[in-house]
Amino acid sequence: MDQSFAVIGGGSWATAIVKMLSENQKTIHWFMRNTDALEHIRTQGHNPNYLSSVEFHTEQLELTADINVAVAAADVLIFVIPSAFLESSMAALHTSLEGKIIFSAIKGIVPESGLIVGEHFNQRYGIPLDNIGVITGPCHAEEVALERLSYLTVACADEAKAEMLAKNLECDYIKTKISDDIIGTEYAAMLKNIYAIAAGIAHGLGYGDNFQSVLMSNAIREMKRFINRVHKMKRNINNSAYLGDLLVTGYSIFSRNRMFGNMIGKGYTVKSAMMEMNMVAEGYYAAKSAYLLGEKHQKKSKAPILDAVYEVLYEHKNPKKVFKKLTEKLD
DSSP states (O other), rough: OOOOOEEEOOSHHOOOHHHHHTTSOOOEEEEOOOOHHHHHHHHHHSSSSTTEEEEEEEEEEEEEEEHHHHHHSSSSEOOOOOOHHHHHTTTTSSSSTOOOEEOOOOOSSSSTTTHHHHHHHHHHHHOEEEEEEEOOOOOOOHHHHHEEEEEEEEEEEEEEHHHHHHHHHBBBBBEEEESSHHHHHHHHHHHHHHHHHHHHHHHHHOOOOOHHHHHOOOOOOOHHHHHHHHHEEEEESIIIIIIIIIHHHHHHHOOHHHHHHHHHHHTTTTHHHHHHHOOOOOHHHHHHHHHEEEEEEESOOHHHHHHHHHHHHSSSSOHHHHHHHHHHOOO
């Protein structure tokens, strides 16, 4: 049976996912809160705020500013709302989620629960784990817009559901693979944004490529330790969903988290950096949640990069001094 799809969110990654789905689907339901953007898409065929070069065939799109309409109309819901704003968006939902298949393309921890998005939907809304999945990279929305060859990993405990979504995202410029490590891939997607902020701070402070390579080498090992503490299973941390996603987010000019970190390293305050970027750096919110989660799972910290980012962003310590200390902890 053919599935119907709804994308929940209006940012760059949501726009990229709608573009991918439009290569395979006659109709995509698309919810976003910004009514001006919706009207612009209806009349002009592109999102005015994100990936505006992407031209949509508007007859394929069922656009709505009511989350209930989109949820009621689709079998598969793809959530692409920043984790910090997920619950405020869900507050308007009174349509049942029973029987829905939910995939998260959100890279962060929900502040209200301290859980990654899949666990949040399971515990807060009672969605069976077999009906929850994750979409991870390595993949930047901007390169999807340019139709540059990109790779996605689709994870779900139910392999058939992962294959179903992977098939509907795959096209000439998108290759997909599936995984059963829903929790590990989602934690990796969250952590790599924090490490990208670290890479950005280092760049802003004037550290070069040699140091960046050491930072990323330590980051993937730190990621492995962290994920194993919260969900131990057999996984290859060098696979694209983990290492690949970390590298592209840490190095790419399209990485908003690296850009955010770079501004912090150059002396911007958190508030001024966010205002100038005019977009959400998920790693900022993730750093606090991951730090608190790390304290819960380990008595003595073995996450020096995460700790350093947290100290700079939330304890307002001097980035230059914090990273000088960090250099002594890396190998």
